[in-house]
Amino acid sequence: MPGFTQANPRGWCWQDDAILPDEFAEALDALTTGTDTFRVNALYTQMYCDGQQPGLKKAQCIALMFSDFYDALVAEGLFSPCVWPTNNFVPVDCLCNFSCTDGYVACGRQCIDPTIEQCVSNFPQPKRRSLSTKCPRGYDKCALPTGGFDCVDVDNDLESCGGCPSYGDDEDSVNARGVDCSVLPGVASVACVKGECRVGSCLRKHRLVHNACLPV
Structure with missing residues (x-):
């Protein structure tokens, strides 16, 4: 059964430990165009990618960024997990x-x-x-x-x-x-x-x- 978790206050949403595709696309677009969104600071995202290994593609950097972000949220207990029904x-x-x-x-x-x-x-x-x-x-x-x-x-x-x-x-x-x-x-x-x-x-x-x- 798919599991959803949300990190507040920006509302990033993961399904089965993976960021939702449209939210991944939002971050990738901000990095590519250099344009901020409500949830993505393009400059900070670029600085993060610049600090990674040389030759890393933009999509790979965004995936790594969300992976690090997810681990940090788990460590800090900042997720808002859903309580689902037991069946049906x-x-x-x-x-x-x-x-x-x-x-x-x-x-x-x-x-x-x-x-x-x-x-x-x-x-x-x-x-x-x-x-x-x-x-x-x-x-x-x-x-x-x-x-x-x-x-x-x-x-x-x-x-x-x-x-x-x-x-x-x-x-x-x-x-x-x-x-x-x-x-x-x-x-x-x-x-x-x-x-x-x-x-x-x-x-x-x-x-x-x-x-x-x-x-x-």
Whole structure:
């Protein structure tokens, strides 16, 4: 699945670690014509290329420049990675927009099957089956504090990631291991992927370190 990452504030966009073709062309044109653009300073670009090995073609220099730029952004943690749905989607752009496929519909940052799920406040929830005592395949049967049960996709549910939610001191809640990814400290974007909270980006004055947002 293609992965998009964006570097702010200029908005350079990489897909699968490669700069997008039209953005590569923008930098190459600035170098060739000596004309600045919103994102490219032609003089600085020429100075960079002059400092490389002799005989390097303009296109090769631009490719090297973006490679160095990418490595520097990764080292500084300045990328804004997208948090994508876990399945049935197609990425649209570097702004983290996506389209759901195969009859699935968007619900927050997930694509859901409307035949078995409903979207409640941008969170997928299973459709209740009043006459059934079983959950659909892929869902866990989790006790509700008011009695009865709910069907939870613990592999992808943002608020019950990895297990059933905990509601109190009862035995079922004590044994529950679900994590509410939406309340993790310092997190700007997060998804539940295969039962684990995957942090995509952090709030300002926080830095992403080993899947956690730490104050800086």
